[in-house]
Structure formats: C-alpha cells, structure tokens
Amino acid sequence: MPEFLNLLPPDEARSKWLGQVATPAHTVEWVPLEGACGRVAAQDILSPQALPQFARSTVDGYAVQARDTYGAADTLPGYLSLAGEVPMGAAANLSLGPGQCATIHTGGMLPEGADSVVMLEYTQTSRPGEIEIQRSVAVGENTIAVGEDITQGQLVLERGRLLRPADIGGLAALGILKVAVAPKPTVSILSSGDEVVASKNTPAPGQVRDINSHTLAALVSQAGGVPRLAGIIPDDFGSLLQAARAALAQSDMVLITAGSSASTRDMTASVIETLGEPGVIVHGINTRPGKPTILGAVAGKAVVGLPGNPVSALVNGLLFVVPALRKLLGAKEPAAQRSIRARLTINVASQAGREDWQPVQLRASAGELLAVPVFGKSNLIFTLANADGLIKIEPNATGAAAGELVEVLPIGLGDL
C-alpha cells in the first residue's frame, strides 16, 4: 500500500473511522455508588420517589398559614398562638389551625395545616405562647414543596452521562446505592520497532527504551479504559500479526505503536489490513504531529497504528484514541472541550493546509494567562513533558501571532 496517498483532515478522518467502530453490546457493570464517580451511566436512571418527600422549611422561623399573615408589618404586626415545635428528623405531632404557628428549623418538615414559614428575623415572642409576626408571607414561601427537586419517575441521569460528584449525591438522596455503568474497555498496546527495548532494560548502543506503551497506558486509564501492555513485538510481519491478532481477541481496542523507521509503519498498515475487514480506514492524516497515523477497524473493533515518535503518539492518542474510548463507553459528547484561553507570547509558524498542534506552557503573568510555545524536535519526550497543553493552528492559517488569544487543550490531566 503506498503511503500518504490521501491525507485526510483530522476531523474528517476521525468521523470516517468512528463510523466503523461499534459501541459494544449493551453489557453493564454494577458498581457501588462510592465507585461510580468518573464512570459512564449505562442506563437511564429514573427517580423511584419524589424529592423531597415532604414539604420542608428553608429557614429557621415559624410555620404558619399564609392567610393569617396578610397585612402584617413592623408597624402593624399580627399575633399567632404557638402550637408547639417541629422536631428535626420527625413529623410534628401537631396540626396547625387558623391563628396558630409552630417553631420550625431549616430543613424541618412542615406540619399539617401549615403552608409557609415566616423567618425568625421577622418575629418576636410577644408573651409566652404568642408570636408577633412582622411580615406577611405568600403560600409556599420559605419552603420546598414535595417533588420540587425531583418528581417520582423523573429521568434524573441519562444513559451516557459521565458521573460527577453532584450526581453521586443525587443518587444517594434517592437511596440508589448501585449504579449500572459502562464496563471499562480494554485497550491492548503493542510496541514495535527493532530499536525499542522494554523500559526495564538497559539499552545497548542504537537502542532506546519503550516510551509509548507507558504514555498511552496512562492516557487510556485517564480516559476510562483499562490498558493492557502487550510488550515489544519483534519487527517482522509474522510476529506483529500474531501479537495483534491475539490482542484483538482479548481486548476492545488495539494500539500499535510503530518503531521510528518508515518500514515498521508500513508493516503496521499491512498487519491491520490482514487482520480482517474493513482493515485500514485512514492512512495518513493532514496534521502535525501525526501524519503517519493509521486508523483501522476489524469487525467493529478499533485498531490504531500510531507513529513511533513519542510526541506524535501521545498527541494522536489525545485526538483519536480518547474519542474512540468515549464511543466505546457510550459517553455523551461533552458540551465543551476543556480548553483554556491564554495569550500567545510569540509567533508560531505553520504550514498552510495542515492542522498543526503546537505544545505550549501556561504561565500566569499580571493576572493574565500566557501560552509560551515549547519548541523542540517532535521526538523529544521532555518537550512534551514541559508543555501544559497544545494549541491548534487551523489548516487555513499559516501560523498564530504573538498577542493572539488561543485555546489551549490541556495534555493529560483535567486538573492542570
């Protein structure tokens, strides 16, 4: 197969490819609530009950019948007889009649007969058993009605939702202590390249330690997958095919990082073609770094060939592997990329017609955030380790100018 016959723009490449990647059958994993944050809901969750289940006071004060307070003011207070106190955590054993009120605390259950609460600040005890009301309230004022948070049967969390701390709280409030989540996809990572040795080895002259297995494993874990390191595969077609076939059988996605020479990249494409249909879907993407990235699929499972160059492998992991994991998890598209706006400090050149991703460091300066480009050959891993994020230079631009506001895509962790 001739390389780079047709370089697709990254977005087009991704969507063409993901169209051939199937979301796995509707298996679910039940996890306890304390393990559900960061997982993706695999089913719609409907509320088994109303929330709250009883009308509650939102303030400290006196539960009343609103009509008994009409016209009450500092200068012309009303007077209500105190029928008792609503205990916290229990129903009041009293029922308010006209002209009556009851002491109530924030969160307390509205007693029978009451429809609103007058805040403590606008009352005083005029004499034992009698409360002076200095302000009128409307029906429902200073209360939460039954079902005001959630009604029974209401959809509280949609399938595909990435669960956050507030969601966990909402489920706890409803007594839902087990959650059906999408199982974590297993992603096998194969490294090839005659010059690559396992990181635990001391490289001989001409050899380098494996980097890509480790960066991609970290990325896969962060994106909700389970990495499975298949090790360094000898640089011949038969060995790579055998290892890739085994990996495909054992996992939901396969990543093959090539060695740095062109021959191993070509071999990856041939292996993906041989594994099965449809095989290679995109070979060559109009982006830098990442031109030699290969996007393939075999029987609905994603198989990706990533460049050996560690910067390129990680950037393309962000651009392609992470969205594929989202699809496998059935996760809904996030409304917003978690990008960070910063001011570019110096001009960055880019070749027109190609989408460039430039590593930048973020620095706070005089209340403003600066994006400082990190230059360095793209095969230097510490170039990327020194960067906090990437800025995208659109294909129709020939660069980005100093002083421009740019959107920085953080590399790796959310809490940059």
Place this chain on the structure above:
Amino acid sequence: MPEFLNLLPPDEARSKWLGQVATPAHTVEWVPLEGACGRVAAQDILSPQALPQFARSTVDGYAVQARDTYGAADTLPGYLSLAGEVPMGAAANLSLGPGQCATIHTGGMLPEGADSVVMLEYTQTSRPGEIEIQRSVAVGENTIAVGEDITQGQLVLERGRLLRPADIGGLAALGILKVAVAPKPTVSILSSGDEVVASKNTPAPGQVRDINSHTLAALVSQAGGVPRLAGIIPDDFGSLLQAARAALAQSDMVLITAGSSASTRDMTASVIETLGEPGVIVHGINTRPGKPTILGAVAGKAVVGLPGNPVSALVNGLLFVVPALRKLLGAKEPAAQRSIRARLTINVASQAGREDWQPVQLRASAGELLAVPVFGKSNLIFTLANADGLIKIEPNATGAAAGELVEVLPIGLGDL
C-alpha cells in the same frame, strides 16, 4: 461563640486558614510507574543518564560528513560512496571516512565519522555503491545530539509535580520504573443533623438521606485523597466531639457536615474549638453559597465544618477542601484554573459585597459556548447535578449581564 461576627472574603479566609494547616512530614510512597499518573512527585527527580544516549537520525536517508555535501545542489550534485547500512537497534559496524555515506533510518544511530544526515528525497543511487547527493547539509542537520532531550543529572521532574502521561513517558525513557509520590491524605467525613439518615435507609417522615458524605467523598477522591466515611453522628455535643476526635486521630483532615438547622452548625464550631488549638480560624465566609462554612485546624490538621445544604457543601468543598488537599499533597499551584470561557445567556443578580457562585449549564450553540444559569433553591441537589460549572460573581459586582463572557469553573470532573 456568636455566629457571623466577621465574614471574611473567600480568598482571605482560605489563606488565613491554610497558614495553620501543615503539610505532613516528608513521608513518601513508592509506586510503580504504571500507577504514578495523577499522583504528586514527592522528590525532585534527576536524570541518571543523557537522553538520547547516542546521536540519532531524525529522517530516512544517508549519514554523511557535512563538509562532503557543501555546494551540492540538483544541478550540481555531489557523489559519495556507500559504505554500508546502519541497522535499526544497533551500532553500525562501520566508520565513515571522507567521501563516504551510509544508509540510515529514522531513529538510527549515527555511525562513527558521520555528523549529519541527507534526506532520502534529496538523493538517488547513481550507480551501485554510489549515492548522488542533491542538497547540502550543515553539521548536526537531521540528527538529535546526545543529551539534546535531557542531560545527565538534569532535573526532569520537580517535587510537587502532578504527574501527567508525558511525564510517565519521560520516566520510562530513563528507565525509572518506581516513583516517590506523596501519600494520599486520608479525609474523614462526618455527617451530623438529626434529620439525616444513612442513604441505605428509608427515611421516615421528616428525615432525609445523607447526601454530603457521598458528594464530598467523590470530590476528595478526585482531588487525590482517600475518603473515609465516618457515618451519621447523633446530634449532640458529646457524640460529635467523640467522633471528631477519633476521626482526627485516624486521618489527615476532618470534614463535618452539619445538619441544616442552625443549632447543628453552632455545635460544629464548639466541637472544633474543643478539639484543640488553634481551633476555629474562620467562622463565616462572605460567599454564597457557603456563608456558614467553618475553617479550623487542630495541631496542623485541617478540620472543616461545611453547611448541611448539599449545594453549599459541595461548592465549598471545591473552594476550600480541594486547595487544602493540594497543600497536604505538596502539589505545586497549577498555572491555570481549568476554567471554561462561555457567554452568559441571561442576567444574574448578586448582592454587592459578597462573592457569589452561580451554577450554570454549558451549551454549544453556533460555534459558541453558552453559560445558561441553573436557578433553583440551593438545597436542591439536582440543581447542582444539572449544572456543569459555577461562575463567580465578584464581590464588587451586583451581577453579571446577559452577553458577558464569563469564566466557568467546572464542577467535579476534568473531562467535562
């Protein structure tokens, strides 16, 4: 202690409080590289070696002595005799003399005598054993020098660094497979309030299930701590003091979420005062939600009293508990808050003199990101679950106007 004697602005409250919280003694935890991503480096890491350890080619082509190519051009090529090929993953068993070149692949080790590489595109085989060179190269061109990525002894990762995938790759490249990281702080979470029952229970009239233990546990986990749920504590001073004292002995930080009534909040303050010195440092913060938050410390350990209201507890967890965890981890301040810029859709009112945090939903619309305020009483957990983030309204503002660009602080997860 009278409540709300003096409401401090949030930033001032935080810094006054954190000054009394000690970063734990320099214990470290050694973790394997595959478990290090997302942890905080507990020691400076120096490189044990140069990277790369040998000069490498960055292209496919011919290794040469640059001076042999001077003046070479399409119209006036030079001719070099082919001395052999550099195998991938090994040193070449050849040494280039003047007038010689050797086939080399991307990532290959520069042979002895070579100082640069001519790209394959600018060469052709003129006759067997002879290569035509159509372009000159400078010394070092198309190569990476020894130590160009990292020199031996260089600081590669600083103590306090939150480790990211690229860092993991850099460590793998250096053969560093165990990393000293900050141990995860243990955070005990106590719930109080007579109306609060464990989430597994069916609430009786007047009772509500515990929400705050769960939201705060999720938040603590995300921020790198280990939550320890101490359960629902009966709403009396003796029980709460005993439970808080036990929690303090067993953990690095203690969170006490009050019930919703004022009496349990006051009790929390008294308990913190009784636990030890300095006790309550800030009682009452000029923010909404969160006014009744209590920031305390006992013998260097943070003890926080959070409002019972679940929205308030979670927002104040973000504003105070997360920064305290960063301090316990010894994590360096991030250069940038991971905020998201969006356009506010409608006016939001705020009381001047107070810092307000308004929940918003993010929506993409016509290439722009919109921040849609989510209104709802602040004790409704699903109000917060429906929001993607919070916008801050500065104390000197009386609100934010529709059409304004606002910074949205994501709630909870990084990969919103």
